[in-house]
Amino acid sequence: MSQQNQIPNINTWIDHLQDESRTALSIDCVIFGYDLDSLKILLINCDMPPHIGKKSLIGDLVRNNESLDDSANRILKDITGLENLHIQQVKAFGDPNRHPLGRVITVAYYSLIKIDDHALIDAENRNLQWIDVNKISTLAFDHLDILHASHNLLKQNVRKHPIGFQLLPKKFTLQELQSLYETILGVSFDKRNFRRKLNAIDILLDLNEMREGLAHRPAKLYSFNQEAFSQKLNKSSFKFEI
Amino acid sequence: MSQQNQIPNINTWIDHLQDESRTALSIDCVIFGYDLDSLKILLINCDMPPHIGKKSLIGDLVRNNESLDDSANRILKDITGLENLHIQQVKAFGDPNRHPLGRVITVAYYSLIKIDDHALIDAENRNLQWIDVNKISTLAFDHLDILHASHNLLKQNVRKHPIGFQLLPKKFTLQELQSLYETILGVSFDKRNFRRKLNAIDILLDLNEMREGLAHRPAKLYSFNQEAFSQKLNKSSFKFEI
DNA sequence: GTTCTTTGTGTCGATTTGACACTATAATTT
DNA sequence: AAATTATAGTGTCAAATCGACACAAAGAAC
Known part of the structure; x- marks a missing residue:
């Protein structure tokens, strides 16, 4: 019985996988560095209305055929020059109104690095810089939520693992x-x-x-x-x- | 300077948000119930080749205009009849090869319910049933990975919250x-x-x-x-x- | 050599933890 | 009605951990 019911279901999927029910997917990375008694993260200028002028996390769209982890590292390399970091997924953020250009789901990652060990390359010329976490009160999109979730997960993990x-x-x-x-x-x-x-x-x-x-x-x-x-x-x- | 660099960047986004770089997105839910000394989860028959015959988690594609949380509850209602559960996001799974029909990112959720308090409605006639977690050794897609990640998060949370x-x-x-x-x-x-x-x-x-x-x-x-x-x-x- | 600043160290009492064994109660059996 | 069976309920001790707390040691600067 159920065998027959299943065929329309698959066709529905095949349709949906090719039509407008697909969703844009991005990655946003919170890169933590520590320096002289302050915890900092990497931020760039947001170049998208209506958030121009705000800072944003390191993020971009995911490409086909790359895993989420690979995508995060590719994006980090493209925007910051940082390569092969050990990254930790935080969670997905999917509010339908979180992005001004339409529906974009984002998957958040964080990483920890020694600031002095890594030369930054601001490849997109977006004013890439380290900002003290405690001095960040606004960010583009829902990036402040993402920062808080990432920082909370970091707090948990830093106590339990020697990171x-x-x-x-x-x-x-x-x-x-x-x-x-x-x-x-x-x-x-x-x-x-x-x-x-x-x-x-x-x-x-x-x-x-x-x-x-x-x-x-x-x-x-x-x-x-x-x-x-x-x-x-x-x-x-x-x-x-x- | 950067103001001028930014315009092509936005156009790239607008293009990408409408073309094939969008990705199919699904939700998969691990519903935990407890009964007579065993922890169980809800499973249904998988109706998609090449996994037909295996069991799968409760999942479906996310629709436009619904948040991830809303989507999880809508899917749960559609497939199991369960409504308004308190759900917990686990993480996103995005291996490019995780799904046979193409690229599908999935966001995993779990929930806990009292088995006796909730009548199930197997609306899609997919042999919806409770299965002992310890007796599950294979599942469709990467659902076994999702189960393990969800169970691990449950273990953490059950110790720290009165759930x-x-x-x-x-x-x-x-x-x-x-x-x-x-x-x-x-x-x-x-x-x-x-x-x-x-x-x-x-x-x-x-x-x-x-x-x-x-x-x-x-x-x-x-x-x-x-x-x-x-x-x-x-x-x-x-x-x-x- | 005096001052300044930060390092490095030990103890005590309170709390928490792990290990461990026997009596109490009700139903069932004889 | 007495004995049996099965699980519920309870306390103590020693060890480990925790929080609170103060002062001498080392080097640089003056």
């Missing part, structure tokens, strides 16, 4: 690490308790070097011990959580 | 509640420690009733105290976490 280290130089002090977590999470930690926790997790490598040249006692430098972390991951008792 | 109660009858025993968490999370809890935790959270209403008629000591019945929970939410010290 914060991606935002610091390879060698960093414990104060710098604490500052990073405080900035991203918007909370403050007790210095001794923070160090106690990091010491317990035991995935930092003491480099026996100092951050020197400052007018006070020099701080010890550490690096993230990826190897130790990977080994600990196998043990079910191990949990990374800040 | 598990949606899967139990209004009156339930502590053993039933424990069993629910054990089934969804795939872990087991110590009975006394579990009760101690629920007692500390203090959001259950002791109904002074018993689950009677069984050949052993009867268990006390509780219900979720939504009002107490809402009030506690205001206090920053309160945290729901199983």
Whole structure:
């Protein structure tokens, strides 16, 4: 019985896949960087009415035959010069009125990078720049919603996975690490308790070097011990959580 | 300068929004229900080659002018008769080869319902039925991936939000509640420690009733105290976490 | 050598966690 | 009616974790 019912259904799909019921699809990327006690993201000038003059996230239309992940990296390369970033999908945004030119669904991604490690190429000449997350109060389209959703997901993930280290130089002090977590999470930690926790997790490598040249006692430098972390991951008792 | 660069960019968009670079977009819903110690989801027969004979999630194409959330609820109503569910977006799936008829992006949603509270209407005569999550090893398309991502998100959310109660009858025993968490999370809890935790959270209403008629000591019945929970939410010290 | 600034460190009490065993209650069986 | 069976309900202890808290050490600047 159902076999016969199914044929019109397929034809309906084939029709729809070729007609106007298709939808424009874009990707928008929130690229987080960290610098001197502030969390920043990459923004460009929006070139689309009625949002001209506002800033927007790094985004463009998805092409046929590229996966969403591939598309995000292609768009990032095209607009910023950044290549092969480790990206994280956030979610899809699909309000019918979110885009002035018509129905455009967008899929949001975020990534974390060390600002100093990546040269930017403003290939489209759109005033590509780093802006402090806390100084952003308006953005084009629904990009402020996208930013908030991405930042919230980042907050969750940064506490459970050792991704914060991606935002610091390879060698960093414990104060710098604490500052990073405080900035991203918007909370403050007790210095001794923070160090106690990091010491317990035991995935930092003491480099026996100092951050020197400052007018006070020099701080010890550490690096993230990826190897130790990977080994600990196998043990079910191990949990990374800040 | 950039003002002039921008005009071709807009025209490119306008072109693309109307040509073949648009993409088919669908929604797929994972509807979780819980019944007698097993977590189940709603599945229907897949009616599309080459996946005919397999089961699939509840899904269809998104229409113009409906938001993603609205679309999910419209599709659920059309295929299952379920209306106005509280739905949660999971993420978008966009592998170019995920669908046999061509490029179709899908956005996954999940929802939780009490099986007994909702009559199903198999409107498309597609053998709509509840299937035990642990007995599902193949599904059409990439629906197994979607199921796993949805189940993982459910695991996270069920521990942090009081949504598990949606899967139990209004009156339930502590053993039933424990069993629910054990089934969804795939872990087991110590009975006394579990009760101690629920007692500390203090959001259950002791109904002074018993689950009677069984050949052993009867268990006390509780219900979720939504009002107490809402009030506690205001206090920053309160945290729901199983 | 005095001052300034930031680093680095330990303890105590409170809270939370995991592990663990026996009695209470009702239905059923004999 | 007594014994059996099955599940409900309960408390303690030791270990681990958590939050709060203050001062000496190190180097640069003056």
